[in-house]
Amino acid sequence: QVQLVESGGGLVQNGGSLRLSCAASGNIFSITDMGWYRQAPGNQRELVASITSGGSTNYADSVKGRFAISSDNAKNTVALQMNSLKPEDTAVYYCNGHLSTLTPWGLRGFEYWGQGTQVTVSS
16 A cells, blocks of 8 residues: 655745655555646546656646655655745645556556645745
8 A cells, every 4th residue: 555645835925935755665666756636626637746766856837946756766755845935826636646556467557646735835
């Protein structure tokens, strides 16, 4: 079993900063990439940022220059530093990971999700 556990959400004022963290634990053989998605009420879940095990990053246009994703491969963690937050960043943020686990049938790749953490930016 693999678990992704997020922390760091909360309430912040317009222009403020928050840092989200996510730790992956369990039967992990390797991590291909990890990232953050968000979902606001009435909207589809969307990619915010992702990072590969090699350090390549990808950001949604709406957060470029404001958010920064980082990872610690040795600790199986990923973090999202969010600066200059806007009310439109309000959403539930989900940690996502594509990991390989060792099963009785060999190595298998799976996608995992965290439980989500609320980020609210007040105007």
